[in-house]
Amino acid sequence: MKRLWLLSFLVVFAITMVVSGCTSGSNKNTEQNQQSQATKEPVKLKVLFGGDGEKKELLVDKFNKENKDNITVEADFISVDNYADTIRTRIAANDLPDMYTVYPGNYIAEWSKDNGLLALNDMTNVIETYKEGTLDIFTYEGNVYGFPRASQALLTVYNKKIFSDLGLSVPKTWPELMETAQKIKDNGIIPFAMGGGTSWLIPLIPYTIAPSAVYADSDWEQKKKNKEVTFADSGWKSVMEKLMEIIDKGYFNVNAMSASFEQSEEMVARGEAAMIINGQWVYEDIIKINADADLGGFPVPAIDSANEPLIVPTNVSDAVGISGKTKHPEAAKAYLTYLVSLPTVEAINTGSSASPLKASNYPISPAMDQFNELTNGLGTYTFLNNFWPAGFAEDFVSITSELMLGNLTVDKALKELDTLYDRRLAQN
Amino acid sequence: MRNKPRQSNFGYLPFVLPALLLFSLFFFFPMILSMYYSFTNWNGFSQTAKFNGLANFTLMLEDRSLIKALKNTLIICVYSILSFNVLGIGVALLMDLPLRTRGMLRMLLFLPVMLSAVVVGFVMSYIFSWDGAINRFFEWIGMNFLIHDWMGNVRTVLSTIIVTEVWQSFGFHVIIYLAGLQGIPQDYYESAMIDGAKFWRKLWHVTLPLLAPAITINVILSTIRGIKVFDSVLIMTDGGPGYATQTISLRIYKEAFVAQHTGYASAVSLVMFIVIMLISIVQLRFFRRKELQM
Numbered sequence: 081m082k083r084l085w086l087l088s089f090l091v092v093f094a095i096t097m098v099v100s101g102c103t104s105g106s107n108k109n110t111e112q113n114q115q116s117q118a119t120k121e122p123v124k125l126k127v128l129f130g131g132d133g134e135k136k137e138l139l140v141d142k143f144n145k146e147n148k149d150n151i152t153v154e155a156d157f158i159s160v161d162n163y164a165d166t167i168r169t170r171i172a173a174n175d176l177p178d179m180y181t182v183y184p185g186n187y188i189a190e191w192s193k194d195n196g197l198l199a200l201n202d203m204t205n206v207i208e209t210y211k212e213g214t215l216d217i218f219t220y221e222g223n224v225y226g227f228p229r230a231s232q233a234l235l236t237v238y239n240k241k242i243f244s245d246l247g248l249s250v251p252k253t254w255p256e257l258m259e260t261a262q263k264i265k266d267n268g269i270i271p272f273a274m275g276g277g278t279s280w281l282i283p284l285i286p287y288t289i290a291p292s293a294v295y296a297d298s299d300w301e302q303k304k305k306n307k308e309v310t311f312a313d314s315g316w317k318s319v320m321e322k323l324m325e326i327i328d329k330g331y332f333n334v335n336a337m338s339a340s341f342e343q344s345e346e347m348v349a350r351g352e353a354a355m356i357i358n359g360q361w362v363y364e365d366i367i368k369i370n371a372d373a374d375l376g377g378f379p380v381p382a383i384d385s386a387n388e389p390l391i392v393p394t395n396v397s398d399a400v401g402i403s404g405k406t407k408h409p410e411a412a413k414a415y416l417t418y419l420v421s422l423p424t425v426e427a428i429n430t431g432s433s434a435s436p437l438k439a440s441n442y443p444i445s446p447a448m449d450q451f452n453e454l455t456n457g458l459g460t461y462t463f464l465n466n467f468w469p470a471g472f473a474e475d476f477v478s479i480t481s482e483l484m485l486g487n488l489t490v491d492k493a494l495k496e497l498d499t500l501y502d503r504r505l506a507q508n
Numbered sequence: 509m510r511n512k513p514r515q516s517n518f519g520y521l522p523f524v525l526p527a528l529l530l531f532s533l534f535f536f537f538p539m540i541l542s543m544y545y546s547f548t549n550w551n552g553f554s555q556t557a558k559f560n561g562l563a564n565f566t567l568m569l570e571d572r573s574l575i576k577a578l579k580n581t582l583i584i585c586v587y588s589i590l591s592f593n594v595l596g597i598g599v600a601l602l603m604d605l606p607l608r609t610r611g612m613l614r615m616l617l618f619l620p621v622m623l624s625a626v627v628v629g630f631v632m633s634y635i636f637s638w639d640g641a642i643n644r645f646f647e648w649i650g651m652n653f654l655i656h657d658w659m660g661n662v663r664t665v666l667s668t669i670i671v672t673e674v675w676q677s678f679g680f681h682v683i684i685y686l687a688g689l690q691g692i693p694q695d696y697y698e699s700a701m702i703d704g705a706k707f708w709r710k711l712w713h714v715t716l717p718l719l720a721p722a723i724t725i726n727v728i729l730s731t732i733r734g735i736k737v738f739d740s741v742l743i744m745t746d747g748g749p750g751y752a753t754q755t756i757s758l759r760i761y762k763e764a765f766v767a768q769h770t771g772y773a774s775a776v777s778l779v780m781f782i783v784i785m786l787i788s789i790v791q792l793r794f795f796r797r798k799e800l801q802m
Contacts, residue, residue, distance in 0.1 A: 165765065168552075168553040169553060171553065172553045172554065172555060276660065276748075276749060277633075277637075277659065277660065277745075277748075277749075279746050279748055334638070334657060335637070335638035335657045335660050336660065337657070337660035337661075337748075337749040338637060338638065338657050338658070338659040338660030338661075338665075338749070339637075339638060339660075340637075343637075343638075343639075470551075470767055470768045470769075471762075471763070471766060471767025471768065471769060474762060474766050474767060475573075477748075478573060478747075478748070478750055478751055481748055481749045481750035481751075482750040482751060484749075484750075485662055485749055485750050485752075487662070487750060496572070503567075504767065507549065507767070507769050507772070508551075508768075
């Protein structure tokens with residue numbers, strides 16, 4: 081009886097090992113697909129997009145219809161929520177598509193390993209179309225691995241009517257911004273709408289202040305990784321003190337730590353709040369709630385005096401790269417050229433994002449147009465979390481929240497950030 | 509004396525093997541692998557994992573967010589146990605009364621159990637929000653001083669999670685108590701009545717002793733439920749604000765799937781598995797002894 085149980089268990093265990101050890105493990109391209117591009121024989125490209133499902137017609141159907149190279153794109157569009165995990169799983173399973181959406185910064189370093197991404201340095205005709213510096217966060221060890229299709233900025237979107245009714249002008253320095261906020265508050269309006277219940281909004285204000293206060297030294301991040309600098313003993317102190325100034329003076333809505341992102345946008349749409357510090361994407365959302373809202377945009381004046389250089393947080397995104405294991409590199413490059421061509425980039429961005437291409441010159445939104453005018457010639461720095469160790473962005477949200485709730489002082493919060501940053505760096 | 513022929517024991521195998529296979533594939537084998545990964549620095553995706561000894565376990569002692577999560581989980585657990593069992597017995601006694609509407613009341617009580625945890629989380633987060641039903645009710649009855657940022661204040665946000673958890677699962681535990689009450693023979697109550705026992709004496713000397721098996725299972729289930737709390741926290745607060753509603757399950761999830769520190773998450777899971785097992789064994793022994801005494 082006992083031997084029979086043991087035998088049954090061993091059989092089941094063996095079957096389990098075999099079944100769970102099986103992986104797809106094989107490149108999905110078949111012999112039939114291994115056609116030479118030079119002979120214009122049909123080529124099927126498998127592409128995986130993170131998001132962008134609503135743009136399929138422009139991104140895929142139009143190319144399939146119009147291209148003369150006999151290339152057919154088969155695209156899958158998946159949610160951005162678990163996109164990075166999906167790519168990691170497919171890298172581990174050696175099952176990458178021919179092309180896929182790539183994320184900047186640390187993701188490039190990770191995904192380019194083991195031929196996960198093809199270097200695009202030879203696509204000089206495309207590289208030349210980009211604004212200076214926009215490809216830096218998709219470059220790793222001198223190789224460009226992705227071409228972005230949109231750029232974003234963090235800014236203050238404000239209600240122009242409230243400003244004009246109160247005789248306010250766009251502040252140029254931090255003290256001026258605080259004075260503006262006080263005047264707004266004195267008139268019974270919330271100065272800044274904050275949706276802290278949506279956790280990714282918590283660090284946005286530090287993200288807008290830190291480029292000027294800390295990253296004027298553009299090597300600060302590398303120095304931090306080398307343990308040459310610390311959060312506690314750097315411009316980060318002034319970043320957190322500025323954030324606490326807004327809280328201590330009561331410039332946020334009373335439910336700042338529980339309101340959602342959508343609720344914070346509604347406050348601005350309804351005129352209950354005068355300003356919101358967020359990405360330029362909020363403009364579209366607010367206009368959908370209140371089409372008559374008259375909104376403008378200005379850079380967060382994170383400097384104490386007009387003599388100091390203001391550095392603006394911007395990001396490029398929606399990049400697409402080519403797998404280093406694709407059997408159709410030339411076809412993939414042809415499709416990539418289409419995706420990042422001026423007409424395609426402008427068509428997908430109109431009304432929302434800016435374009436990272438030099439030749440682009442189209443109105444985006446009144447808020448972004450005003451912002452672009454005010455930041456013309458200013459220095460820029462990428463969104464901070466692009467180069468942070470995995471897991472640290474989440475820690476930053478928690479520590480910043482604890483600071484905003486009064487559970488930590490600025491000094492303790494910065495020490496915690498140092499401890500957590502070093503831990504995450506060691507873990508990665 | 510002739511030996512009896514041995515009976516064939518193969519008959520049940522075809523019925524047991526499929527379930528055993530699924531159990532091994534989706535539970536047993538991953539559990540063994542997870543134990544292995546808890547001693548490594550595996551990130552959840554790479555094909556190699558470097559052995560790092562007890563580093564993951566010693567990190568737990570320094571991890572402030574995990575310590576806070578443990579504290580929050582214990583608070584949720586204690587309140588859940590008290591609510592499901594003390595209140596649960598009380599409500600079950602009421603539901604056992606010969607009321608005309610008791611069928612409908614039982615159905616209403618059990619309705620939240622059938623709802624999806626995600627839906628309940630979303631709805632409750634709106635109810636507790638600044639502009640939500642609770643604050644609007646206080647405004648309507650003129651008690652504006654009670655209006656509060658329930659989910660943005662560290663003193664009250666954990667209570668919103670506890671209320672959500674208890675509201676959703678309360679009916680499940682009441683049904684178990686109800687079934688236990690209905691299994692008590694009426695003879696005992698009649699004897700007690702003849703002896704002159706009033707309500708509280710009947711409750712203490714008849715009802716509770718005979719309800720012991722239901723109490724055992726409910727206490728164990730509510731303990732496990734309290735320790736495992738995840739859905740409502742993820743949907744309503746994502747562990748915030750700050751660390752105010754971090755729980756063990758949420759920390760494991762975030763370390764494994766957000767921070768890609770799957771080895772560490774596996775170590776925390778292993779420790780939690782051992783803790784839950786020990787608590788369940790202790791509770792089972794305690795309550796079984798009580799059952800025997802009664």
